Amino acid sequence: xxxxxxxxxxxxxxxxxxxxxxxxxxxxxxxxxxxxxxxxxxxxxxxxxxxxxxxxxxxxxxxxxxxxxxxxxxxxxxxxxxxxxxxxxxxxxxxxxxxxxxxxxxxxxxxxxxxxxxxxxxxxxxxxxxxxxxxxxxxxxxxxxxxxxxxxxxxxxxxxxxxxxxxxxxxxxxxxxxxxxxxxxxxxxxxxxxxxxxxxxxxxxxxxxxxxxxxxxxxxxxxxxxxxxxxxxxxxxxxxxxxxxxxxxxxxxxxxxxxxxxxxxxxxxxxxxxxxxxxxxxxxxxxxxxxxxxxxx
Amino acid sequence: xxxxxxxxxxxxxxxxxxxxxxxxxxxxxxxxxxxxxxxxxxxxxxxxxxxxxxxxxxxxxxxxxxxxxxxxxxxxxxxxxxxxxxxxxxxxxxxxxxxxxxxxxxxxxxxxxxxxxxxxxxxxxxxxxxxxxxxxxxxxxxxxxxxxxxxxxxxxxxxxxxxxxxxxxxxxxxxxxxxxxxxxxxxxxxxxxxxxxxxxxxxxxxxxxxxxxxxxxxxxxxxxxxxxxxxxxxxxxxxxxx
Numbered sequence: 001x002x003x004x005x006x007x008x009x010x011x012x013x014x015x016x017x018x019x020x021x022x023x024x025x026x027x028x029x030x031x032x033x034x035x036x037x038x039x040x041x042x043x044x045x046x047x048x049x050x051x052x053x054x055x056x057x058x059x060x061x062x063x064x065x066x067x068x069x070x071x072x073x074x075x076x077x078x079x080x081x082x083x084x085x086x087x088x089x090x091x092x093x094x095x096x097x098x099x100x101x102x103x104x105x106x107x108x109x110x111x112x113x114x115x116x117x118x119x120x121x122x123x124x125x126x127x128x129x130x131x132x133x134x135x136x137x138x139x140x141x142x143x144x145x146x147x148x149x150x151x152x153x154x155x156x157x158x159x160x161x162x163x164x165x166x167x168x169x170x171x172x173x174x175x176x177x178x179x180x181x182x183x184x185x186x187x188x189x190x191x192x193x194x195x196x197x198x199x200x201x202x203x204x205x206x207x208x209x210x211x212x213x214x215x216x217x218x219x220x221x222x223x224x225x226x227x228x229x230x231x232x233x234x235x236x237x238x239x240x241x242x243x244x245x246x247x248x249x250x251x252x253x254x255x256x257x258x259x260x261x262x263x264x265x266x267x268x269x270x271x272x273x274x275x276x277x278x279x280x281x282x283x284x285x286x287x288x289x290x291x292x293x294x295x296x297x
Numbered sequence: 298x299x300x301x302x303x304x305x306x307x308x309x310x311x312x313x314x315x316x317x318x319x320x321x322x323x324x325x326x327x328x329x330x331x332x333x334x335x336x337x338x339x340x341x342x343x344x345x346x347x348x349x350x351x352x353x354x355x356x357x358x359x360x361x362x363x364x365x366x367x368x369x370x371x372x373x374x375x376x377x378x379x380x381x382x383x384x385x386x387x388x389x390x391x392x393x394x395x396x397x398x399x400x401x402x403x404x405x406x407x408x409x410x411x412x413x414x415x416x417x418x419x420x421x422x423x424x425x426x427x428x429x430x431x432x433x434x435x436x437x438x439x440x441x442x443x444x445x446x447x448x449x450x451x452x453x454x455x456x457x458x459x460x461x462x463x464x465x466x467x468x469x470x471x472x473x474x475x476x477x478x479x480x481x482x483x484x485x486x487x488x489x490x491x492x493x494x495x496x497x498x499x500x501x502x503x504x505x506x507x508x509x510x511x512x513x514x515x516x517x518x519x520x521x522x523x524x525x526x527x528x529x530x531x532x533x534x535x536x537x538x539x
Contacts, residue, residue, distance in 0.1 A: 168304035168312060212437060214346065214353040216307040238348070238437045246307035249358075274308035275358040282359050 001068035001118070003134040009106065010060025012128040014120055017041045017052050017113075032057075032125035033233045035111050035193055036076055036256035038281075043075035043115030047093045047140075054125070056114040056134070064102045064114075069141040071095055071117040077110030077257060093117075095143050109191065109259025162251050163269035164220060167243030168213070172206045173222075181244065185265050186228065188258045193234040196258055202226030205241075212238045218247035218255070220266075230255060248274035250281055301326075301374055303367055308358055309343075313370060314351040323350035324434060328505045333373060341366070347504040349434050349443070393430055393507040396474075398465055398487040399518035400426075407455055407484035411467055415449045423512050425449070426486075430507045431472060441479060442493070442502055444472040457482045463489040465510070474508070476500060490521035 005012060015032040017040030034040035034057055041051040049055075058079070074081055074090045081088040082103045088094055096102070104112060118139030128134060170178065186200035205222040215221075220230050221241050230247060247255050248269050258264065304312040315326040324347075331345045331352050341360035346353045356366060400408055400423050412422050431444035450470035460466055460481045466473040468483030475481065476493035490513070493501055502508060513521065 165305060165307060168306055211349055212435075212443070213351075214306060214310070214312060214348055216310050216355075218307055243306065249308050271305050271308050271363045275362055278308065278358050 001066075001070055001136045001139045003116075003136065004065040004067065005062065005128050005130055005132045005134065006065050006101070007061070007063040008128065008130045009062060011058070012062055013057045014054050014122060014124075014126045014128070014134070015040070015057045016125060017044055017055050017115075032193075034113065035233055036113070036253050038253045039076035039111075039256075040113045040115070042091065043073045043113045046073035046075070046091065047071050047115050047117040049115060049117060053115070054120045054123075055116070058104060058112040058114065059106070061106045062104050064104070066096045066098065066100045066102065068098050068139070069096065070136070070139045071141075071143055073115045074112060075115070076113040077107065079107055079112040080105045081112075093143060109262070110257035160254075161265040161267035162255060163248045163274070164245035164266050165248060165269055165271050165274055167219065167245045169206070169209075169242035170244055172242055173204070173244055174206075177203045177206075177222075177244075181228065181266055182268055185263055188260050188262045188264065189227065190260055191258055193232055195229045195231050195235055196255060197223070197227060197229040198264070199227050203228065203244075207242075208240045209242060212240050213243070215239050215241075215243055216246060218249075218252055219243045220245045220247065232256070248277065250274065250277035301330075301370075303370060305363065306353070308363075310353060310355045311363070311366065311370075312348070312351050312353050313374075324432070325505070326350075327352045330374065337373075339369075347435050393509055394491070394502050395509050395511060396489045396491045397513040397518065397521055398427075398489045398510050399515055400487045400512055401515050404488035404515075404518070405465075405486050407453075407467075408486045410455070411449070411451075411453060411484050411486055414451050414453050417449070422449070426472075427510045427512050430509045433502050433504050433506050433508060435504050436500060437473070441466075442474040442476065442500075442508075444474065444508060446470060447472045453484050455482055455484050458485075460485050461488070463491060463493075465489060474502075488518070490518050 013032050015034045017034050017037055034055070040055050040057070043055055044051050044053045061079075071093055073093050074088060078090065081090075082105070083096070083100050088102070106112075116136050116139060118136045121135035121137055166178075180201055180203050184201045186198035189197040189199045191197075203222050203226050205224070205226065215231060215235075215238065217233055217235075218230060220228055220243065221239075222244060223229055228244070245266070301316065302314045304314060306312050313327075313330065315323040315330070327347050327350055331347050334342060334345050334354070341356045342354060343357055344355040354366075361369070399405070400419070408419060408422070412419050415422065417425070425448040429448065434443045434445055437443050447467055447470055449467075452469060453467065457480055460475045460479055462475060462477050464475045464481075464485050465487035466475060466481050466483040467486050468481070473483065474489060474493070487510075489510075495501055
């Protein structure tokens with residue numbers, strides 16, 4: 001089965017839905033990991049793929065032509081997805097017919113994920129542009145014998161602060177800097193696959209380390225202007241800068257969906273609380289995963 | 298638990314930093330610790346990495362909480378052979394990769410600049426670079442191999458540019474090798490003819506192993522590149538650990 005890319009405004013990337021957030025495979029295998037791994041994993045689960053299978057990450061508007069019948073699920077950013085005059089719902093398995101043209105219109109911030117039942121012929125992560133064809137094999141042609149699952153996405157807790165675990169060098173920044181981080185409001189300056197940067201009250205950075213240290217996706221640093229930035233999937237995982245804090249896994253989806261111009265606050269969180277939230281989310285997935293709905297296209 | 302400190306790095310990873318009783322010893326502890334973890338095949342361990350004198354563990358928090366992980370690390374470092382005495386040089390140098398490097402012309406665009414900065418002639422500097430073995434301390438982001446200290450220590454500013462796979466890079470007193478194409482702001486001082494990856498895509502030079510550099514002419518370099526096989530890897534000493 002082939003999906004033809006008719007139009008592509010920004011990026012269509014084949015990436016791995018790495019539900020474990022981060023591994024050291026990255027530097028060598030040139031793998032692209034989903035910016036919002038949680039949404040990518042849910043998309044795969046909805047259509048009975050493995051949660052860490054490859055899926056398409058889309059930023060910007062695009063148009064896709066399906067060469068055969070297949071089953072897909074859209075997750076992530078609330079981009080509108082239209083086939084003819086019909087709007088395709090998000091967070092739900094949906095059947096696509098041969099010759100369907102899926103028109104995706106981007107909204108501000110985040111990425112849309114398209115999980116396709118079956119496996120991508122290209123096993124490595126790749127970027128596609130207009131005119132390219134995406135090959136898929138062993139795809140299911142319809143929803144027959146599939147539980148039609150609908151994942152009810154947690155209502156985005158608008159305005160809620162992003163929760164941070166103090167980094168290994170948090171104390172080196174001093175109590176005043178930490179207080180500024182947790183009491184001030186910041187505006188999103190830029191957001192891409194490398195980092196989400198903020199602007200607000202200037203926070204003093206501390207001296208660099210004498211050696212290199214590991215920085216997970218979600219690590220928060222202070223730049224030379226005193227603005228915080230949080231590293232994302234395409235950033236190197238080693239640095240000599242001190243990590244001030246790390247975003248908790250449960251809030252990574254919200255971080256990935258931030259659009260430039262949006263306002264955000266940060267609040268401190270303990271590692272124990274962050275891990276309790278991961279377990280809670282996991283249970284929630286399972287609960288929703290088992291919920292059977294009926295959906296007719 | 299003695300001699301190591303656990304640092305929280307988000308809700309899925311920790312850095313286990315070993316004490317600095319002489320650089321090599323702390324490095325060795327980190328390597329032994331990671332090796333021991335790999336042998337145990339813990340279901341909670343997603344990945345581990347040696348980072349000079351510390352180890353990074355990425356774990357699955359749905360399998361093990363931070364509190365339990367600390368206890369597990371304490372147990373491993375207490376009972377294990379992580380803190381055995383320092384290895385002898387012969388024991389350490391069980392595997393040395395001999396890597397041919399071309400230090401000429403276009404393959405070493407920043408060598409002249411480095412020579413000028415440290416006041417040595419090109420041949421002198423090449424001799425100093427090739428005279429010793431380098432410990433592979435860790436594998437950095439972008440796949441860079443971080444080697445033990447270079448024979449010169451000066452600060453050199455270079456423009457950020459692309460270094461092709463195999464480049465030998467000098468940066469702030471350290472030598473690095475880029476097994477894949479990367480962007481660097483260090484000085485590119487040579488190009489090696491060595492395939493750093495096995496057929497299965499695993500990196501061949503692992504932390505704890507050694508690298509020696511040998512200077513080759515442009516013609517020999519081209520021939521070695523054509524062969525595309527690692528004929529240079531050799532075992533120096535093979536001592537079974539007691």
